[in-house]
């Protein structure tokens with residue numbers, strides 16, 4: 151594997167006596183398509199929180215492009231290229247899609263902006279906003295206010311905002327959670343069309359999605375890595391089948 155873009159060494163997190171992250175040595179390659187799977191409560195979200203800096207580890211380290219970021223604040227990690235989407239909405243509901251994007255890109259580029267008439271003032275910002283709209287096929291919703299969009303498309307805008315941060319790494323914790331099954335394909339298609347230079351780490355319970363998307367899979371059980379490998383390796387791993395993958399659950 152090429153030098154990891156994001157890596158943990160002996161990472162541990164305890165909540166009281168509970169070891170929620172148990173000596174995890176994890177590496178994400180640049181441009182990877184990587185999934186973390188594991189039962190409820192396995193510590194998947196906690197691991198993401200340790201990677202983003204939302205949580206501090208009890209011990210161990212986190213590295214971004216080889217540099218130790220264990221003590222780095224969450225917002226600094228974002229500036230350095232680690233973006234995530236949340237399981238909750240963090241959008242400006244009364245603003246349009248393009249206005250939300252425009253604000254996020256302006257902030258990243260350090261362009262002063264006005265909330266009164268933000269859209270269309272700075273052509274570099276606008277070009278970037280349109281580029282991201284295209285990637286996520288949100289062009290038709292550009293002028294729609296967030297609260298008017300179906301929930302699935304709101305989740306898409308969250309991914310768009312994460313892209314507006316110009317990330318090297320995108321962490322997606324159950325991006326289709328709460329989205330009606332009739333709409334979930336919109337999210338999963340968008341995840342499939344993310345730019346190849348961004349490393350994408352996804353947590354997802356739907357094994358069809360995982361096995362279609364991922365080139366590499368890490369199985370987390372009770373805070374520790376049980377197995378890691380290609381989708382074929384993981385599908386054939388008897389231990390993984392025993393603890394997690396039900397019969398035919400990814401066919």
Ligand SMILES: Nc1ncnc2c1ncn2[C@@H]1O[C@H](COP(=O)(O)OP(=O)(O)OP(=O)(O)O)[C@@H](O)[C@H]1O
Nearest residue numbers: 165166168170188189190191192193194195196197
């Ligand atoms: N702030 C906290 N304080 C105490 N225990 C916590 C805290 N956050 C998580 N836990 C516990 O840590 C364990 C792992 O939780 P985590 O949310 O990381 O699991 P998960 O793999 O994301 O599960 P799910 O698939 O249900 O989202 C669980 O037992 C949970 O109850």
Ligand SMILES: [Mg+2]
Nearest residue numbers: 194195196323
């Ligand atoms: Mg979780």
